[in-house]
Amino acid sequence: MDNYDKILVSSNLIRRHASMKVDYSAPVQVFMWQVLQDSLETLDVSRISVWLLNSDPEKSILECVANTDWGVNDIPKDLPYLTKSDYPRYFEAIEFGAPIIADNAHTDHRTIDFTYTYLKTENIKSMLDTIIFSEGSPIGVVCFEQKANFREWNKDEVYFAELIADCCTYRFMAQKQAKLEDKLVNLVFYDDLTGVYNRRYFFDAIERTISLHVRKSLPLAIGFIDFDNFKSINDTYGHQAGDEVLKGFSKIAQTFLRREDLIFRFGGEEFVIVFQGVNVIEAKNALVRLQSGVKTMLINHGNKALNFTFSAGVVELHKKLSIKDVIKQADKLLYKAKKEGKNRVEY
Numbered sequence: 327m328d329n330y331d332k333i334l335v336s337s338n339l340i341r342r343h344a345s346m347k348v349d350y351s352a353p354v355q356v357f358m359w360q361v362l363q364d365s366l367e368t369l370d371v372s373r374i375s376v377w378l379l380n381s382d383p384e385k386s387i388l389e390c391v392a393n394t395d396w397g398v399n400d401i402p403k404d405l406p407y408l409t410k411s412d413y414p415r416y417f418e419a420i421e422f423g424a425p426i427i428a429d430n431a432h433t434d435h436r437t438i439d440f441t442y443t444y445l446k447t448e449n450i451k452s453m454l455d456t457i458i459f460s461e462g463s464p465i466g467v468v469c470f471e472q473k474a475n476f477r478e479w480n481k482d483e484v485y486f487a488e489l490i491a492d493c494c495t496y497r498f499m500a501q502k503q504a505k506l507e508d509k510l511v512n513l514v515f516y517d518d519l520t521g522v523y524n525r526r527y528f529f530d531a532i533e534r535t536i537s538l539h540v541r542k543s544l545p546l547a548i549g550f551i552d553f554d555n556f557k558s559i560n561d562t563y564g565h566q567a568g569d570e571v572l573k574g575f576s577k578i579a580q581t582f583l584r585r586e587d588l589i590f591r592f593g594g595e596e597f598v599i600v601f602q603g604v605n606v607i608e609a610k611n612a613l614v615r616l617q618s619g620v621k622t623m624l625i626n627h628g629n630k631a632l633n634f635t636f637s638a639g640v641v642e643l644h645k646k647l648s649i650k651d652v653i654k655q656a657d658k659l660l661y662k663a664k665k666e667g668k669n670r671v672e673y
């Protein structure tokens with residue numbers, strides 16, 4: 327196989343590989359690993375690295391985010407970086423957007439500034455850098471380096487190197503998309519402030535949970551929680567302190583309840599807990615335990631420890647009870663708990 331055929335076969339494999347779904351929450355070193363390793367072999371170069379411009383308007387720092395000299399998970403704690411003030415001509419070339427084809431990196435005007443800082447010490451003779459774009463602008467560079475001997479990069483090699491930069495573009499775009507999807511999923515299912523499930527998801531999940539439990543003849547209980555005198559916490563310590571209490575309560579509930587208990591923020595200072603496979607007495611006991619948890623685990627706001635209590639009503643689900651009826655019953659029980667002195671669980 328001549329060089330052209332080798333590049334053709336490899337570029338096809340790499341394009342296919344780059345289109346695969348990968349874990350975009352992993353570092354670039356991990357999700358670009360296979361593409362960079364394959365390219366290393368195809369171009370027969372000494373090293374490939376991926377560098378990204380920081381997002382400030384000056385784009386004055388270029389940070390190395392992947393390098394074939396590192397192991398797949400062996401990423402330095404402090405990433406190497408280059409600054410525009412040290413290498414202005416190199417940064418200008420990146421902003422221009424054309425590949426930097428430096429057969430002799432020691433004399434090429436775009437890479438000459440590297441000569442004494444690292445080309446000579448690392449014995450690098452030739453460089454080929456291709457630009458990573460996003461929305462039409464350069465955002466980084468893939469750097470192919472040849473050690474020991476000078477090398478004339480041919481046209482096919484440059485096209486191949488550009489393809490690798492395009493694979494980076496593709497993966498960064500997919501990563502952006504994946505992050506956006508994660509954010510949307512969070513908005514749909516979770517409460518922004520406390521991180522527990524939100525009210526919208528309660529109504530979405532509850533029908534399915536009920537039908538599953540009815541089909542399997544398993545008990546299912548729902549606890550409705552309302553904080554006592556919450557207004558006075560806001561009024562005394564401020565709204566932010568109230569928010570701390572809501573967040574703290576969610577954490578305490580996650581610690582005190584079982585994994586299969588689902589916690590929802592239903593409204594301002596109202597929470598709902600769905601106890602799966604649990605009858606009303608067991609659910610009531612769990613809520614009483616949670617009440618003592620709330621008493622012992624302090625929520626700090628500044629240098630103050632905030633105390634609060636809650637009242638709750640617990641309803642056990644059965645076939646004939648609709649979710650509307652459950653909420654109505656829980657409301658009545660909560661009203662009773664409040665009327666009879668608060669800090670109580672009625673069932």
Ligand SMILES: Nc1nc2c(ncn2[C@@H]2O[C@H](COP(=O)(O)OP(=O)(O)OP(=O)(O)O)[C@@H](O)[C@H]2O)c(=O)[nH]1
Nearest residue numbers: 552553554555556557558560565566568569594595
């Ligand atoms: N900090 C904060 N406060 C909230 C939030 N949502 C609702 N609240 C407050 O919760 C308080 C609820 O007050 P009330 O409905 O009078 O209830 P309460 O003071 O707990 O009184 P009882 O239910 O009778 O014990 C109001 O002051 C709301 O402003 C929130 O997201 N953050």
